Amino acid sequence: MTHIQFWLFIATAGLLPVLSSAQSANADKAIQLPSAETANRTVEYGGSGQYKALMTSDKTLPTHTVFRPKDLSAFGGKATLPVVVWGNGACANSPWEHVNFLSEVASHGFLVIAIGPMPAEGQRGGAGGPTRSQFLVDAIDWAIAQNSEKSSRFYQKLDTKKIAVAGMSCGGLQALEIAPDARISTTLICNSGILPDAGSGRGGMPKLAKEHLAKLHTPTIYILGGEKDIAYKNGMDDFKRIDNLPIFAANLNVGHGGTYSKPHGGEFAKVATAWLQWQLKNDQEAARMFVGEPCGLAKMEGWKVEKKNIP
Secondary structure, three states, rough: OOOOHHHHHHHHHOOOOOOOOOOHHHHHOOOOOOOOEEHHHHHHHHHOOOOOOEEEEEOOOOOEEEEOOOOHHHHHHOOOEEEEEOOOHOOOOOOHHHHHHHHHOOOOOOOEEEOOOOOOOOOOOOOOOOOHHHHHHHHHHHHHHHHHHHHHHHHOOEEEEEEEEEOOOHHHHHHHHHOOOOOEEOOOEEEEOOOOOOOOOOOOOOOOOOHHHHHHHEEEEEOOOOOOOOOOHHHHHHHHOOOOEEEEEEEEEEOOOOOOOHHHEEEEEHHHHHHHHHHHHHOOHHOOOOOOOOOHHHHHOOEEEEEEEOO
């Protein structure tokens, strides 16, 4: 079942108000690290960013898929990779619907860890599920351990003080559930929001109450698919309730499916990447998309924005 079918089931059942290279190989050999990767594949030529990305499976975290720059020799010392952990639509046990989007983010200099084993070429759907929010915590724990492990290719190449939790649809609820973790630096919620009735979601969905929003402690962005997104009302209600944090709501009228499968993740990837560059790398050029009146995103075709506690 795809995430769209999942949410439509909920809506229909009345459970949701009508309203996720050769150069690289040589670089790895040069530092002679033992490889824990059991498979890898390039998605869309590695993304449009400065660091061409690779989608990988790692035997030390077989329950997840890792997206990383192919050539890690550029990282270490002051140049480190912030970490992004991702929950899938429908809390699915595969990021197959989001690989373009996630690879694109990684190509801009991030380590992205998604719930679910690495999808096969052309795969649709994933075995098992629904997954649990704890899987995002597992990804964070793994990244921190890898940064300290001398035999890891990521040894001292990660910025474990800069961690984003993110997710789409049901995965967005997973991200919200663990967002109070003190290690989180920013939260990115896509096509999602807490349901008005905490017990109304389908089995496997985090049963969060709106009061949970008071536990958030980091700058937060909601990226939604406009009024035809079935998560629109829930996401915008979350936005209205959060007053104590920098918070941004970005809407593009594309519906619940977002733009994840578009080339390089489409418009959603542009916004998500800019937010992560600002929040995790202090990139002031990227910040221009969100700061100012009007902000840069408000000038981009099709986007509607609201914000609080952001200049």
